[in-house]
Amino acid sequence: xxxxxxxxxxxxxxxxxxxxxxxxxxxxxxxxxxxxxxxxxxxxxxxxxxxxxxxxxxxxxxxxxxxxxxxxxxxxxxxxxxxxxxxxxxxxxxxxxxxxxxxxxxxxxxxxxxxxxxxxxxxxxxxxxxxxxxxxxxxxxxxxxxxxxxxxxxxxxxxxxxxxxxxxxxxxxxxxxxxxxxxxxxxxxxxxxxxxxxxxxxxxxxxxxxxxxxxxxxxxxxxxxxxxxxxxxxxxxxxxxxxxxxxxxxxxxxxxxxxxxxxxxxxxxxxxxxxxxxxxxxxxxxxxxxxxx
Amino acid sequence: xxxxxxxxxxxxxxxxxxxxxxxxxxxxxxxxxxxxxxxxxxxxxxxxxxxxxxxxxxxxxxxxxxxxxxxxxxxxxxxxxxxxxxxxxxxxxxxxxxxxxxxxxxxxxxxxxxxxxxxxxxxxxxxxxxxxxxxxxxxxxxxxxxxxxxxxxxxxxxxxxxxxxxxxxxxxxxxxxxxxxxxxxxxxxxxxxxxxxxxxxxxxxxxxxxxxxxxxxxxxxxxxxxxxxxxxxxxxxxxxxxxxxxxxxxxxxxxxxxxxxxxxxxxxxxxxxxxxxxxxxxxxxxxxxxxxx
Numbered sequence: 325x326x327x328x329x330x331x332x333x334x335x336x337x338x339x340x341x342x343x344x345x346x347x348x349x350x351x352x353x354x355x356x357x358x359x360x361x362x363x364x365x366x367x368x369x370x371x372x373x374x375x376x377x378x379x380x381x382x383x384x385x386x387x388x389x390x391x392x393x394x395x396x397x398x399x400x401x402x403x404x405x406x407x408x409x410x411x412x413x414x415x416x417x418x419x420x421x422x423x424x425x426x427x428x429x430x431x432x433x434x435x436x437x438x439x440x441x442x443x444x445x446x447x448x449x450x451x452x453x454x455x456x457x458x459x460x461x462x463x464x465x466x467x468x469x470x471x472x473x474x475x476x477x478x479x480x481x482x483x484x485x486x487x488x489x490x491x492x493x494x495x496x497x498x499x500x501x502x503x504x505x506x507x508x509x510x511x512x513x514x515x516x517x518x519x520x521x522x523x524x525x526x527x528x529x530x531x532x533x534x535x536x537x538x539x540x541x542x543x544x545x546x547x548x549x550x551x552x553x554x555x556x557x558x559x560x561x562x563x564x565x566x567x568x569x570x571x572x573x574x575x576x577x578x579x580x581x582x583x584x585x586x587x588x589x590x591x592x593x594x595x596x597x598x599x600x601x602x603x604x605x606x607x608x609x610x611x612x613x614x615x616x617x
Numbered sequence: 618x619x620x621x622x623x624x625x626x627x628x629x630x631x632x633x634x635x636x637x638x639x640x641x642x643x644x645x646x647x648x649x650x651x652x653x654x655x656x657x658x659x660x661x662x663x664x665x666x667x668x669x670x671x672x673x674x675x676x677x678x679x680x681x682x683x684x685x686x687x688x689x690x691x692x693x694x695x696x697x698x699x700x701x702x703x704x705x706x707x708x709x710x711x712x713x714x715x716x717x718x719x720x721x722x723x724x725x726x727x728x729x730x731x732x733x734x735x736x737x738x739x740x741x742x743x744x745x746x747x748x749x750x751x752x753x754x755x756x757x758x759x760x761x762x763x764x765x766x767x768x769x770x771x772x773x774x775x776x777x778x779x780x781x782x783x784x785x786x787x788x789x790x791x792x793x794x795x796x797x798x799x800x801x802x803x804x805x806x807x808x809x810x811x812x813x814x815x816x817x818x819x820x821x822x823x824x825x826x827x828x829x830x831x832x833x834x835x836x837x838x839x840x841x842x843x844x845x846x847x848x849x850x851x852x853x854x855x856x857x858x859x860x861x862x863x864x865x866x867x868x869x870x871x872x873x874x875x876x877x878x879x880x881x882x883x884x885x886x887x888x889x890x891x892x893x894x895x896x897x898x899x900x901x902x903x904x905x906x907x908x909x910x
Contacts, residue, residue, distance in 0.1 A: 346790070350761055350769040401726060406718035425699035426772050429722065433694060434761035436729040441756035444749055452745035456737055459752060463734035468643055468727035476643040479719050497639075 325375070327603055330368045333381075335359070337389050341442050353423040353431035354438065358396040360414045365539075365607065366506055367392045370514035372603045373528060379518025386446035387458055387513045390439040394466050395506055397435035400428055402475065408565075436466065450517065458513050465509035474501025481568035488568065495568050503543075504536025524597065531593040535608075538586040542611045544569040545579050549614075587612050618668070620896055623661045626674075628652070630682050634735050646716040646724035647731065651689040653707045658832075658900065659799055660685045663807035665896045666821060672811025679739035680751055680806045683732040687759050688799055690728035693721050695768065701858075729759065743810065751806050758802035767794025774861035781861065788861050796836075797829025817890065824886040828901075831879040835904045837862040838872050842907075880905050 325333075342355040367388035374384040403410040403418040404425060410418050420428035440462050447455055464470055477498045481488060488494055511532040515525050548571045566572075570579045587608050594604060618626075635648040660681035667677040696703040696711040697718060703711050713721035733755050740748055757763055770791045774781060781787050804825040808818050841864045859865075863872045880901050887897060 345762065347766055347769040347773065349773065350766060354761065397726075401722060404722065406722060427769060429694060429697065429699060430765050430769050430772075433690075433725065433729060434765045436726060437756045437760035440733075441753070441760065444753050444756065452749045455749055456745045460734070460737050463730045463737065467730035467734065468647065469638065472723050472727045473640055473643060476640045476720060476723050479723075480640065480642065 325371075325381070327368065327606060330371055330603070331364045333385070334364045334367045334371075334389060334392060337385055338392060341386075341389055341393075341446075342438075349423060349427055350431060350434060353419055353427045354393075354396075354435055356422060357400050357413070357419045357431070358393050358435070360396075360416055362392075362414060364392060366395055366510040368603065369507065369532075369607070370510040372514070372601055373511045373599075374514035374518045376599055376601055377515055377518035377520050377524065379514070380449070383447065383449050384514050384517045386442050387517065388510070390442045390462070391506065391510050391513070393435050393439040393442070394462070394471075394509075397432045397439070398471055398475070398506075400432040400435070404428065407475070407479065439466075454516065457516055461509055461513050461516070465505040470501055470505040470509075474498050474503070474505065478502055478567070483566040485566055485568060485572070491568060491573055495570065495573055498568065499537050499540045499570075500533065503540040504533045507532040507536040507539070527593055527597050531590055531597075534586050534590050534593070538583055538590065538608075538611055541570045541579055541583045541586065542614060544571045545576065545583065545614060547571070548576060584612065618664075618674070620661065620899060623664055623896070624657045626678070627657045627660045627664075627682060627685060630678055631685060634679075634682055634686075634739075635731075642716060642720055643724055643727060646693075646712055646720045647686075647689075647728055649715060650693050650706070650712045650724070651686050651728070653689075653709055655685075655707060657685060659688055659803040661896065662800065662825075662900070663803040665807070665894055666804045666892075667807035667811045669892055669894055670808055670811035670813050670817065672807070673742070676740065676742050677807050677810045679735050680810065681803070683735045683755065684799065684803050684806070686728050686732035686735065687755070687764075687802075690725045690732070691764055691768070691799075693725040693728070697721060700768075700772065732759075747809065750809055754802055754806050754809070758798040763794055763798040763802075767791050767796070767798065771795055771860070776859040778859055778861060778865070784861060784866055788863065788866055791861065792830050792833045792863075793826065796833040797826045800825040800829040800832070820886055820890050824883055824890075827879050827883050827886070831876055831883065831901075831904055834863045834872055834876045834879065835907060837864045838869065838876065838907060840864070841869060877905065 338358055342351060342358060344351045344355065370388040370391060371381055371384050375381060399413055400419045402408050403413055404420055411421055412418060419431060423431065440459055443458055443462070444455055450458070466472070474497070477494060481494060481498065508529055511528045512525060515528050520528065547569070570582065574582065590608060594601070631651055635644060635651060637644045637648070663681040663684060664674050664677050668674060692706055693712040695701050696706055697713055704714055705711060712724060716724065733752055736751055736755070737748055743751070759765070767790070770787060774787060774791065801822055804821045805818060808821050813821065840862070863875065867875065883901060887894070
């Protein structure tokens, strides 16, 4: 399948999986951010690795969509006034700008259990053992030891740069958890559904971790050099709010260099694993070119 | 086991299940509200119904504690400035008053996946099929179709009483979802772990639904007649903010009458099911007496 076919498939399922029930505003708010047009990188990478390792797309589809819902959840809460206070996301008003803070907070809460429910409800071909395994991955990467831990470290670094002793360590913690963790979740679950062995799973985890790192460095760079029109969100905010980013810590040139290196490491891993995928190559190239990601 | 023994057991486990990891503030914030002293009604009811139906307490303990964590999650987010904006809970400052809004929001988020992770991690004696069943109950009652749906309806009713056409229906929706759902979750999971059949499960669900209704009516009454010292939270807020409550809709006398009726129905159900439990009887009596609940 081509990238666009995957995206269409995921978009169709996301639309199908969230019907407007009562209370309407809650479901509309959930659906609003989940169905904002996007590259669907995380579900695509889940589905693609599953295919490559011999799994069925239909078996991984509920999990892939659940991860996109989880991603949307992090966006809704990250944009809240008490967090990053952003008004735009993917060129549209953020969730709380449309539905208000209370509903946006609750829509995010709802997605955190709605997403794994999609996995248990629609993964008809998976054994209960596999479903429990997938859910454990979800709980781990979505929670305090995953994405949320990263977001907390990110917030705590803000405006506090001078007081952080071990900046490199903290930055790595933020990047790994805030960004890499969802890519790790995507690729690990895709691989588990395909029945990957431990060695394969470790290599894929390593790839996803590094890929997420590259993705975040690229995002830090774009926040510095891009425009609102290109990105559809408010930019230059990292610098303004004194955030710990790759660019603020190492400067723009070093960030670009680190990006190239990290993507090279990603390529080496998949090559060593004999993984041939136009889609992974496409995604890596797009990030390398600093294209919109 | 006596009520106090259950409470001690649950408190010990809650303390054990949440260790302070990195980022410290996040885990401290999670633990703060989860371990605030409380009556632990939901976990106790989960453990007691499990015992009565022949299940083992140790098998239900992770689920019981997970539900208390979920309950704490709803308290943290309900108290946020963008929701009920409460400064006190169980006589202590609310989570966001201690840790700030951003961390409180994220601690709530984290608990939503930390809680079910406790179920998968510690329910060693349960078959994967049972774990999936329990998690489905959790996702259902914790999410948009459960507690969160109730909270949204509650918020939307606030200050909007004159515009709601079907007030009785909306009030029932709020009570069932905001309050009964967690009691249904507690008792259903306790019963499922004990291996209850469908008929038993339905009767228990009915009991929990009605019990939750009574609990909420009692809460509405206490908000009207009690004092801060008795309840440990700010009172009279329902009236002040124009909320749809049993008291605001039917008046204090009718509310007291409805409370007595509903508790009678609860007693009838357990009697018909030959369930003998000092603990359930104690809890029902406490609510009836309008004691602190």
